[in-house]
Amino acid sequence: MKKILLILLVLLVTGCSDYTELTDLGIISSILIDYKDKYYVTIEYLDKDDLTNTVSCSSNTISDAINICNNNIDKHFSYNHLNTVFITENINIEELVYFFLRDPEINNNFYLALVNNDNIFNKEKNIGSDVLSILKENNYDDFFSIMESIVNKNKDINIPIYDDGIKGIALYKDNKINMILNKNESNIFTLLNNNNSINIYNVCDDDFFSLNINDIKVDYIIDKNIKVYIKAYSSISELTCNVDTTKKEDIVYLEKIASDNLKGNITYMLNLLSENKINSLGINKLINNKYKDLNTKFYNYPYEVDVDLKIFKKGLLLK
Amino acid sequence: MVKDMNYINKLKNDYKLVSDLVIKYINNIYIIYIESLSNQDKINEYILKFITNKKIKDDIKELIGGPKIIDINSYNELKDYLNNGFAIIINDKQIIAIEVKLDLNRSINIPTLEATMYGPKESFVENIQTNIGLIRRRIKSDKLKSINSNIGRYSNTISSILYIDGITKMYLINKIESIISNIDVDGIKDIGELKNVLFRDYKNIFPSIKITERPDVCEEQLLNGKVVILLDNSPYALVIPAFFSDFINPISDNYSSKINTNFNKLLRLFCFFLSIILPGWYIAITTYNQETIPVSLLISFQEQRLKVPYSSYIECFLVLLTCEILKESDIRFPSTYGSAISILGALVLGEAAVSAGIVSPIMIIIVAFSFISSMIFVDKDIEDGIRYFRFLFLIISSLFGLYGVFISSIFLFVYLVSRNTFNMPYFYPISPFDLTYIKSSLFKMKNNKRSKYLSNNRIKGDL
Numbered sequence: 183m184k185k186i187l188l189i190l191l192v193l194l195v196t197g198c199s200d201y202t203e204l205t206d207l208g209i210i211s212s213i214l215i216d217y218k219d220k221y222y223v224t225i226e227y228l229d230k231d232d233l234t235n236t237v238s239c240s241s242n243t244i245s246d247a248i249n250i251c252n253n254n255i256d257k258h259f260s261y262n263h264l265n266t267v268f269i270t271e272n273i274n275i276e277e278l279v280y281f282f283l284r285d286p287e288i289n290n291n292f293y294l295a296l297v298n299n300d301n302i303f304n305k306e307k308n309i310g311s312d313v314l315s316i317l318k319e320n321n322y323d324d325f326f327s328i329m330e331s332i333v334n335k336n337k338d339i340n341i342p343i344y345d346d347g348i349k350g351i352a353l354y355k356d357n358k359i360n361m362i363l364n365k366n367e368s369n370i371f372t373l374l375n376n377n378n379s380i381n382i383y384n385v386c387d388d389d390f391f392s393l394n395i396n397d398i399k400v401d402y403i404i405d406k407n408i409k410v411y412i413k414a415y416s417s418i419s420e421l422t423c424n425v426d427t428t429k430k431e432d433i434v435y436l437e438k439i440a441s442d443n444l445k446g447n448i449t450y451m452l453n454l455l456s457e458n459k460i461n462s463l464g465i466n467k468l469i470n471n472k473y474k475d476l477n478t479k480f481y482n483y484p485y486e487v488d489v490d491l492k493i494f495k496k497g498l499l500l501k
Numbered sequence: 502m503v504k505d506m507n508y509i510n511k512l513k514n515d516y517k518l519v520s521d522l523v524i525k526y527i528n529n530i531y532i533i534y535i536e537s538l539s540n541q542d543k544i545n546e547y548i549l550k551f552i553t554n555k556k557i558k559d560d561i562k563e564l565i566g567g568p569k570i571i572d573i574n575s576y577n578e579l580k581d582y583l584n585n586g587f588a589i590i591i592n593d594k595q596i597i598a599i600e601v602k603l604d605l606n607r608s609i610n611i612p613t614l615e616a617t618m619y620g621p622k623e624s625f626v627e628n629i630q631t632n633i634g635l636i637r638r639r640i641k642s643d644k645l646k647s648i649n650s651n652i653g654r655y656s657n658t659i660s661s662i663l664y665i666d667g668i669t670k671m672y673l674i675n676k677i678e679s680i681i682s683n684i685d686v687d688g689i690k691d692i693g694e695l696k697n698v699l700f701r702d703y704k705n706i707f708p709s710i711k712i713t714e715r716p717d718v719c720e721e722q723l724l725n726g727k728v729v730i731l732l733d734n735s736p737y738a739l740v741i742p743a744f745f746s747d748f749i750n751p752i753s754d755n756y757s758s759k760i761n762t763n764f765n766k767l768l769r770l771f772c773f774f775l776s777i778i779l780p781g782w783y784i785a786i787t788t789y790n791q792e793t794i795p796v797s798l799l800i801s802f803q804e805q806r807l808k809v810p811y812s813s814y815i816e817c818f819l820v821l822l823t824c825e826i827l828k829e830s831d832i833r834f835p836s837t838y839g840s841a842i843s844i845l846g847a848l849v850l851g852e853a854a855v856s857a858g859i860v861s862p863i864m865i866i867i868v869a870f871s872f873i874s875s876m877i878f879v880d881k882d883i884e885d886g887i888r889y890f891r892f893l894f895l896i897i898s899s900l901f902g903l904y905g906v907f908i909s910s911i912f913l914f915v916y917l918v919s920r921n922t923f924n925m926p927y928f929y930p931i932s933p934f935d936l937t938y939i940k941s942s943l944f945k946m947k948n949n950k951r952s953k954y955l956s957n958n959r960i961k962g963d964l
Binding site (some may be wrong): 194196197198202203207209231232249260311 | 787902912
């Protein structure tokens with residue numbers, strides 16, 4: 183009898199610690215954080231009938247602001263399905279990372295996006311989920327990768343810029359925005375950084391052809407110089423050039439044009455990163471591992487780009 | 502004559518208020534029988550036809566043409582035969598008993614509880630001799646032994662312990678025999694009562710003795726080295742010992758192809774755990790661990806629960822309780838009323854309860870799924886065991902979430918592996934692991950060996 187009483191007591195005293203009914207749950211989809219003398223937080227949470235609601239509040243700290251927001255609604259916030267965190271350029275990224283890292287209730291699989299204004303939410307749309315889909319589809323770094331970069335200090339972070347679509351990428355240096363890449367530059371950057379598939383536009387004589395790079399592998403070989411070796415497999419998506427794709431020599435001709443074009447783009451990107459001394463591709467770590475010297479930086483090294491592009495799908499051709 | 506008259510007087514005294522006792526006196530011969538147990542045609546044919554003849558010989562046995570005629574030597578013997586449907590004939594010199602038994606048995610029917618698509622379509626009846634015959638017809642060997650004994654001070658019910666000499670371990674037979682011989686009850690109505698007397702471990706939630714109505718199951722189990730007990734007036738047999746794996750493997754598995762059967766066996770094992778865990782797991786993930794549910798599903802669950810005023814665990818408890826009541830009433834109700842229960846159940850649970858906002862549709866789906874999974878098992882005892890653990894899982898997970906499900910799962914496994922049945926591990930052959938028995942119980946695989954726990958004669962085909 184004593185045993186049963188003891189078990190009952192243990193169960194009843196220790197149980198139900200974080201019990202929340204589904205109907206009391208405010209499922210957060212995204213959080214927007216801005217800083218102007220204090221933190222301004224807007225939380226987008228899911229409502230019934232596929233609608234979303236937002237609640238805004240401000241305070242001296244992020245956690246306090248979120249708590250105030252939670253007290254303003256009749257639901258208990260759940261961060262388990264957090265999709266995206268939007269930040270403005272005023273936010274200290276390191277502080278933000280440590281905030282999210284400390285809170286055990288928040289999962290670390292969300293994505294970060296930079297916004298210019300705090301008026302991005304729409305009641306009819308789940309912005310957090312939509313942005314997450316775009317960022318995931320284009321292989322951008324998620325919060326976990328960014329956190330890893332900041333904590334390990336092995337590369338400079340980059341955050342995509344959202345303004346009704348992805349408009350570019352903000353490259354950070356020492357956790358501050360150093361430069362902004364436009365849409366085309368962003369494509370090349372994600373190709374190098376995340377092995378993302380892209381579509382490249384090439385000119386042949388007076389016409390053009392477009393290739394869809396389906397599979398790409400980027401290798402950095404550190405020796406006396408940095409050799410960036412890119413092996414890419416692509417398929418023809420558009421073709422107006424006067425070539426016969428059933429002939430091997432014509433395909434080789436197209437491959438050469440596309441390789442040179444890609445090589446030019448990549449060289450341009452590397453020059454850009456080198457000039458601004460931004461280690462967004464994490465090449466410094468490779469050099470440090472090779473030479474065991476933490477002071478050696480990638481922009482002190484000459485580099486060489488080698489592109490091996492193959493067209494393996496020539497498309498359905500009508501003669 | 503004095504002795505005879507004594508017997509008659511004694512009988513009249515003992516059977517004073519027994520209205521169906523008939524005592525006739527014809528040509529200086531007493532004919533005594535119990536009308537309700539005797540066949541009147543047989544009495545006419547075997548006895549009255551000859552006794553009315555005036556030329557009666559000294560030895561009445563020569564006159565009477567019954568198939569079974571026995572000399573009676575004592576009064577107790579006389580009463581025994583009288584109670585067993587014999588007619589007693591008493592004259593100056595002899596007392597004999599002639600079998601005029603009324604056939605009270607029903608014919609052999611098809612199995613109702615353990616029905617199979619293929620395989621034999623016969624089940625036990627209430628007559629123990631017919632039941633032994635059904636088994637002996639399958640095992641035509643002198644190695645099939647049957648030890649008979651009577652149970653019950655007043656009922657004197659015949660029980661028979663069947664085993665195969667050379668396969669079954671003798672210690673098991675001796676143990677069962679000693680338990681049966683020590684049974685001291687007024688009467689035993691059915692084999693279910695005998696089961697409770699044989700296995701007095703009240704802490705065991707899952708059954709340790711299998712009840713079957715099929716002779717082919719008995720045959721299979723006897724050949725595996727198990728013991729079968731039959732009881733007169735009971736259309737079931739007990740199979741001892743029964744392991745957990747025996748309850749999730751019906752005999753029909755032996756009559757279909759291996760690959761399909763193995764899938765079904767795995768499905769049944771999965772359903773056993775699913776049926777126990779599902780309601781508790783649902784409560785855990787919806788009230789504690791919402792991160793495990795995809796957001797679209799979570800929103801759907803949320804919307805379904807908006808109208809329901811109770812907490813999830815109370816709602817689940819209510820639906821489970823309603824289902825238990827429905828199940829119980831469905832079993833107890835005569836089959837002619839069965840459809841009324843189904844309609845009530847479907848309407849009350851399926852439509853009205855949801856419309857009234859008492860329960861959410863998803864809760865009905867979860868509980869229905871759990872119930873359907875448990876209905877895969879024929880044995881009611883195993884269903885009751887599942888119900889016990891289902892509620893336990895529900896309570897613990899409503900207190901601790903998925904952590905509670907994990908704790909309860911550990912408890913379930915520890916419970917299953919720590920049980921014994923007749924000094925043999927209950928969760929055998931999984932724990933302790935025995936590939937030989939797994940091949941013939943949990944899976945259907947090529948196997949020519951018997952289990953080491955059940956028989957010393959390991960190689961099959963060596964009777």
